[in-house]
Amino acid sequence: MQLSEIEESAALGGASPDTSAPLVERLPLGRKVAYSAGQLVELIIGGTLNIFVLFYTTAVCGLPAGLAGLALGAGLVIDAILDPLIGSLSDGWRSRFGRRVPFMVAGLVPLVLTFNLIFALPSTWSHTALFMWLTVLSVSLRVSLSIFSLPYQALSAELSSDYSERSSIAVWRWGIGIMGTVAVIALGYGVFLAGPSGLSRREGYLSLTLTLTVLIVIGALAAIYTGLATRHLQRETAAPTHAIHRRLLGEMVEMLRNRTFCILFGASLLLHITQGVNQALSLHVGVFFWELDSEQMQTLMMAAVLGLAMGAPLVGPLSMRVEKRTMLIVGITGLMICYSVPAGLRLLGLLPFTGTALIAFLTAGSFILGLMFALSAIAFISIIPDAADEHEHQFGTRREGLYFAGWSFATKAAHGAGLLIAGLVLHLIRFPENVSESTAAAAAMIPEQTVAWLGFAGGPGAGLIALFAIALALFYRVDRKRHAEIIADLVARRGA
Numbered sequence: 001m002q003l004s005e006i007e008e009s010a011a012l013g014g015a016s017p018d019t020s021a022p023l024v025e026r027l028p029l030g031r032k033v034a035y036s037a038g039q040l041v042e043l044i045i046g047g048t049l050n051i052f053v054l055f056y057t058t059a060v061c062g063l064p065a066g067l068a069g070l071a072l073g074a075g076l077v078i079d080a081i082l083d084p085l086i087g088s089l090s091d092g093w094r095s096r097f098g099r100r101v102p103f104m105v106a107g108l109v110p111l112v113l114t115f116n117l118i119f120a121l122p123s124t125w126s127h128t129a130l131f132m133w134l135t136v137l138s139v140s141l142r143v144s145l146s147i148f149s150l151p152y153q154a155l156s157a158e159l160s161s162d163y164s165e166r167s168s169i170a171v172w173r174w175g176i177g178i179m180g181t182v183a184v185i186a187l188g189y190g191v192f193l194a195g196p197s198g199l200s201r202r203e204g205y206l207s208l209t210l211t212l213t214v215l216i217v218i219g220a221l222a223a224i225y226t227g228l229a230t231r232h233l234q235r236e237t238a239a240p241t242h243a244i245h246r247r248l249l250g251e252m253v254e255m256l257r258n259r260t261f262c263i264l265f266g267a268s269l270l271l272h273i274t275q276g277v278n279q280a281l282s283l284h285v286g287v288f289f290w291e292l293d294s295e296q297m298q299t300l301m302m303a304a305v306l307g308l309a310m311g312a313p314l315v316g317p318l319s320m321r322v323e324k325r326t327m328l329i330v331g332i333t334g335l336m337i338c339y340s341v342p343a344g345l346r347l348l349g350l351l352p353f354t355g356t357a358l359i360a361f362l363t364a365g366s367f368i369l370g371l372m373f374a375l376s377a378i379a380f381i382s383i384i385p386d387a388a389d390e391h392e393h394q395f396g397t398r399r400e401g402l403y404f405a406g407w408s409f410a411t412k413a414a415h416g417a418g419l420l421i422a423g424l425v426l427h428l429i430r431f432p433e434n435v436s437e438s439t440a441a442a443a444a445m446i447p448e449q450t451v452a453w454l455g456f457a458g459g460p461g462a463g464l465i466a467l468f469a470i471a472l473a474l475f476y477r478v479d480r481k482r483h484a485e486i487i488a489d490l491v492a493r494r495g496a
Contacts (some may be wrong), residue, residue, distance in 0.1 A: 026189035027159055032172050034158065038104075038223025039177030042149045044212050045141070047116055047184040052193075053118065053287050057134060061121050067131040073416070075138030078269060079146055080412040087405030088248050090151040091398060098231035099401075100151035100158075101224055107147030108220050112213055114141040117339055126336040148220065150408060154400035155227055158384030163483045167319035170382035174374060175312025180215065181310060185302075187211060240267050254395055255402055260387045263475050264403075268380060268410040269417075270469035271332055274462050275373070276418015278339055281425065288446060289343065289455035296359055300450040303363045311374020324383050325476045331376030336466035338369040339406065343459025380407065393486045425461075429453040 027035075027268055049072075057068040065365045086103070093099045118137045121130060192208040193199050255261050286292045286300070319327065342365055345351040353361045384407060429450050478486070 002249065014237060025164055026162070027169070031229070032169060033176070034222040035155070035226040036169070036176045036223075037219040038152045038171040038196055038226075039173045040180040040219030041111070041152070041216050042145065043177040044180035044184055044216055044219075045111070045145055047181040047250075048115075048119075048188075048209065048212065049161050051184060052188060052208075055199065056119060057121070060200060060205070061123070061130065061132050063127060063134065067127060068134065071131055071134040072138050074135050075140075075142035076412050076416065078139050078206060080409050082143055083146055083405040083409045083412075084152065084252060084402060085149050085248060087154070087399075087401030087403075088251055090154060091251075092247075098227060100155045101227040101285030103151040103230065104220065104224050104227065105111075106218075107144045107149075108224075110140060111144035111148055112216060114144060115216070116206065116209045119209045122166035123202070146408065147157050150401055150404050152223055152227075153381075153384075153404040153408075155223075156381070157388050157400040158225075158233060159230060161389065161487050162384065163322055163480050167324065167378075167382045168316065170378045171312050171319060173381060174315075174378045175309075176219075178305075178309045178312065178374070180219075181305060183215060184212065185305060212419075219483075228353065238357050251397075251399065251402060254397070255391075255406065258391055258394065260390055260476065260478065261403065261406065263472055264380070265406050265410050267328075267332075267469045267472040267476075268407055269414050270465055270472065271335075271376060271413030272411050273417050273421070274335065274339070274466040274469065276415050277421050277425075277465065278418075278458055278462040279373065280418050280422030281454065281462075282424070284431070284454055285343070285458035288451055289346075289458070290358075290362065290467035292362075293360075299359065299363055300366040303366040307367040307370020308374050309370075310367075311371055311378065314371065315375055315378050319378070319382065321461040323479050324379050324386070324478065325473060328376055328379035328383065328476075329470055329473050331372050331374075331379055332466050332470050335369065335376065336463040336470070338365050338372060339466065340460040340463035341365075343455040347455055347460075368373040383476070383478070386483050389483065389490065390478050391487050393489060422457075429457070 010312065053072060054065075054068060057063045057072070058065050063071075070189070090099055090103050093102060095102055114137050118134070118141060121134065125133070156166070156173070159169060160166060188208055192204040192211070193201060198204060264273075283297070286297050315327070325386075342351070342362060350360075351361075384403050388398065391397070391399050391403070414486050431450055431454065432446060
């Protein structure tokens with residue numbers, strides 16, 4: 001039965017489709033694009049927070065950096081703790097609107113409200129009041145984002161059971177989603193916060209978020225519509241027999257008994273720790289190791305974003321011919337090389353480039369770095385639904401929500417771990433405090449050995465962590481042939 005036939009039958013009040021049949025193999029392009037537009041929500045909000053929120057709360061609103069970091073960090077910590085709960089609730093939900101859409105709708109309104117309020121902080125409040133209000137907004141924003149995003153991500157496993165089609169969905173999600181990151185940078189630096197004093201213009205931040213909200217709402221509504229239109233394809237799970245606080249522990253133990261889940265969780269954790277260490281040290285490495293100015297740093301950042309954006313059109317054809325594990329390993333290996341080689345060559349005295357040639361070399365490396373991260377991220381997005389099928393095959397239960405919650409938790413935990421490791425590195429190498437990053441004279445005062453250790457930590461040191469992620473990924477076993485066998489067995493079970 002084709003998708004259009006299923007929808008027509010439902011619209012006419014016909015019987016529900018046979019749940020023993022496999023899910024639709026090919027989605028119409030329009031439906032695929034509409035679902036993928038939902039990725040704009042996470043990447044626009046994540047990009048805005050990563051780029052602007054700390055500067056806005058400290059430099060613009062005057063909140064001390066320690067209090068701002070504590071308030072913003074509280075949102076990440078509480079959200080990471082609640083991710084498994086949200087995933088489990090989504091997996092076990094039963095309604096005429098399906099398992100995922102009710103959560104996406106419930107998360108959207110508080111998400112949009114808190115996203116704008118966090119960039120509209122009152123200008124007359126005390127530091128204590130501002131800190132408490134920012135903490136409330138940070139927690140609310142992060143939790144609302146998870147309430148929308150985790151069910152949205154889990155929905156991808158229910159749109160198709162086809163191995164290659166899931167890769168195509170992942171490519172479209174990444175390609176459309178990364179346009180949200182581009183919009184954040186273009187509208188932020190180029191429109192609302194442009195000019196010499198643009199970043200200090202308080203009212204520009206709210207104008208930026210209100211404009212981005214239009215894109216967020218369009219993407220969210222398109223994904224919600226797709227979830228409603230395809231709810232006939234979503235298999236119902238058995239009604240939960242225990243309260244959520246009693247069954248969640250058992251479900252998490254069940255997940256940890258799954259070898260594939262542990263492999264993917266560990267590989268994701270190590271991959272994002274690698275990225276977290278490199279990102280946390282990138283400004284220090286760029287200014288003091290490579291001796292770049294702000295304009296050159298911006299050039300490298302834009303090259304990396306371009307690589308992320310080009311990932312989708314380049315990975316799409318590749319995903320039809322190459323195993324997902326191979327894509328993942330190639331992506332992580334590419335990241336390791338991009339992190340390690342430039343700094344490693346310079347430390348060994350083997351890098352022949354200086355001046356303009358050096359900037360061109362680093363820019364090309366940043367582009368390839370973005371491309372490799374896109375490859376590994378798309379591979380992960382595509383692998384997780386297949387792993388959820390294997391979990392049902394082994395344990396008889398669907399756990400898409402918990403799988404994506406585990407990936408989300410690994411990402412957030414790794415971000416914090418990356419910051420922690422970077423801080424420890426700066427302490428161990430005795431990097432001086434209160435150094436102005438824009439003063440060449442201050443850079444000249446830093447011991448040469450300290451600068452060398454800084455370059456090693458942000459380059460080859462971070463790359464070594466990726467090596468362990470590659471080693472774990474080698475143990476992943478669900479390839480195209482194995483997945484076909486799993487789906488055939490699941491279809492037979494449902495038919496019985």
